[in-house]
Amino acid sequence: MQISEKAAYVKGLIEGLELDPKDKQTKVFKVIADLLCEMAEEIKDLGQCYDDVCDQVDGISEDLAGVEDLIGNVPGEVDYDNDAMSHSDMAYEVTCPTCNETSYLNEDALTAGVIKCPACGELLELGYSEDELDDADDEPGSDE
Numbered sequence: 001m002q003i004s005e006k007a008a009y010v011k012g013l014i015e016g017l018e019l020d021p022k023d024k025q026t027k028v029f030k031v032i033a034d035l036l037c038e039m040a041e042e043i044k045d046l047g048q049c050y051d052d053v054c055d056q057v058d059g060i061s062e063d064l065a066g067v068e069d070l071i072g073n074v075p076g077e078v079d080y081d082n083d084a085m086s087h088s089d090m091a092y093e094v095t096c097p098t099c100n101e102t103s104y105l106n107e108d109a110l111t112a113g114v115i116k117c118p119a120c121g122e123l124l125e126l127g128y129s130e131d132e133l134d135d136a137d138d139e140p141g142s143d144e
Helices: 003-016 024-071 107-111 130-138
Strands: 077-079 092-095 102-105 114-116 123-125
Touching: 003 024
Parallel strands: 077 114
Antiparallel strands: 092 102, 114 123
16 A cells, blocks of 8 residues: 555544544644645655656766766776887876785876775875976976
């Protein structure tokens, strides 16, 4: 039995008692029964809204998955493959704190801010900006 049906049942029980309509207690019971019916209708409407929002979120999730497939990764996240990069591209060494695997990154991967460890898949936040890297290259004693 749905909540709206239960509320209507309670209202029917109260009406079936054939209480004196002038009695204060009868008035209270009728107001409570009406309130239950209104609340049941609101709950039903909220349930429909919830279902609609869930459908929209599912649609957005599917659209996002399609976009991720097109671009190859999540925005702000860089997947890298140590074997695919030439040694001239690898300028920075990063060790994953989760699995202790050492990987080598180029400047683009480092400035992306977030990378996925190729060994364990952990997201690593690097926190370097291009300005910080440029400043490090300009310091005396740097290789470049």
